[in-house]
Amino acid sequence: MIYALCLILIVIGLYAVVTKKNVVKIVIGLAIAEYGINLLLILIGYRKDGWAPIVSPDMDPAAFAASSVDPIPQALVLTSIVISLGVLALMVALCIRLYERYGTFDVTEMRRLRG
């Protein structure tokens, strides 16, 4: 069920990327899709009633492995957030430069190159 919600979030993001005319809205759409993916990653490592994956010296490793949530996806999500921050910063900078050159945020008016 929650998986479906993640997928809906991703699809909303992709919908914005495909249909919106405003470059800033396209960037926002990408960001929404990224959030959906990050949630999906966290969900894959989730375990119902699991512990936070913090090891202390007096803990029994077997019990820890049996009952904590998976720490790897959490590490991956942190990395992925940092990466998407980098991409977003670059794309917002591109939007600003595009506005300087074209005087508009509308992609339909940026038609110098024919695909």
Next chain:
Amino acid sequence: MENAIPLFVAIPLGTAFLIPMIARKLKWAPDLLGNAAMLGLCAMAFATVGQTGIYHMGGWSTLGGFKTPLGIDLRLDGLSSLMLMAVNLIGLAAALFSVDYMKRYTDKGRYYSLFLLMVAGMNGVVLTGDLFNLFVFMEVAAISSYALVAFGCEHDELEASFKYAVLGSVASAFILIGIALLYGITGTLNMAHAAGNLAGGGLPLLLATGLFMCGFGLKAALVPFHAWLPDAHPSAPAPVSAMLSGVVIKALGVYVIARLVFNIFGPAHELLTIVRWLGVVSMIVGVFLAIGQWDMKRLFAYHSISQIGYVALGLGLGTPLGIAGGLFHMVNHSVFKSLLFLNAGAVEHASGTRDLKRLGGLNKGMPVTANTSLVASMSIAGIPPFNGFWSKLLIVLACIEAGRPWLALAAVLVSLMTLASFLKVQRYAFFESARAALSQVREAPLLMRSAMLLLAALCLIMSLLVVTGLESPLLIAPAVQALSGVFGSS
């Protein structure tokens, strides 16, 4: 050798951070450092021939009695070594070319910094043995290439870069979902372990495969996913176009597809069929779109799509001969396509335009550029004795051997169309009588010439690889071997 593997990422990364720090004080530092780093990397890449090894970052820990792999593998095998040579050699030629070419732009320090980050990302992608690490390196290379496409900051560059960044980010998003699903199925990110744990993946596995094919297909610009390439590649500065068309689409796209299909998912019939048809469609559509172009770099960019189609066709046949042909064509293409883009850069540098209708008679003023571009054109069109001929011959033979004569016929016809469009380039740019405005063009500076001559010589030298035999333990055979069998078993 194992301990030297991380240097392929560490050297360009370190130099990329060093350059902007000292570029303000020392104007000559970016050129020198950038080229020195590429020269060193190139020498190291050639030293990896015939070597294999695994470098393990992090340790193996025993938790609760069972061994869990913690940390990231960097794996060097035949295919990685082949890709490393291609990436770093083209990188060296592009860096040499940049010394004079990039004078027209303002900030050389940042240019070399981004350039080296791109090289670091690609070296990481071809060496890594970990799925998420692959994603991280891929993003490093991708972000720096978005920035490099926009380097001129004019209308076209910004528009192309935005398009490239949006489609590239969508591709990365697909790939990340695929990695998440694969982790959910196998419980590991290590490619070798993942390949062993795939049994019974069911629907999520199918979804992950589809997402990977879409994502990496976008990065490789195979045909339904090619829309960004003809804008992004011509808009970048010439040495960057040479890198993008020469190695980025291969290291981030085709190489990873080959790894996934052969080493992780296993070459199932359906998967190979998909790769093969993506290849055939790209091959045909690319060449038809190319032949009508008048902008030199745009024409070359469409040919990249077409030639990547050949590579995918060869790999998609799945036979040893097909894989050998595909990989050989991939390396050949990176040599002659980057040479063509450097030629276009030299023409633009001298004449101020790359519109074929406004060029002509350049072979008198620019003999080196004209002759090297003739070599590259004959290579890409598949004329003996240049390297493109041999790899296309291998692919055609592999098609016939696999019992698919129609695909062989398509490959030959596309090759003829390629010849036609390159005859057009040669005629309009170099051979026709000179125009008054162009009678004073001068040959490109020494470093640009030497970069072009280096690549043109390689076009000839690489055909010797066939003469020495594909069975010889040089270059191609170990790469084919790396793709057959489960990853990391060797």
